[in-house]
Amino acid sequence: MDLSFTPEQEAFRQEVRQWIKENLPPDWEGDESYFGAKDPV
Numbered sequence: 001m002d003l004s005f006t007p008e009q010e011a012f013r014q015e016v017r018q019w020i021k022e023n024l025p026p027d028w029e030g031d032e033s034y035f036g037a038k039d040p041v
Contacts, residue, residue, distance in 0.1 A: 005013065
């Protein structure tokens with residue numbers, strides 16, 4: 001079973017990460033309790 005992201009999924013992940021980087025306030029840290037630990041998007 002291959003659980004790797006498809007190229008399309010990886011492109012979407014990068015797009016979302018870029019949007020977050022451009023749109024969240026610099027001092028925003030989020031609620032880590034939701035994911036448990038610092039888990040990258």
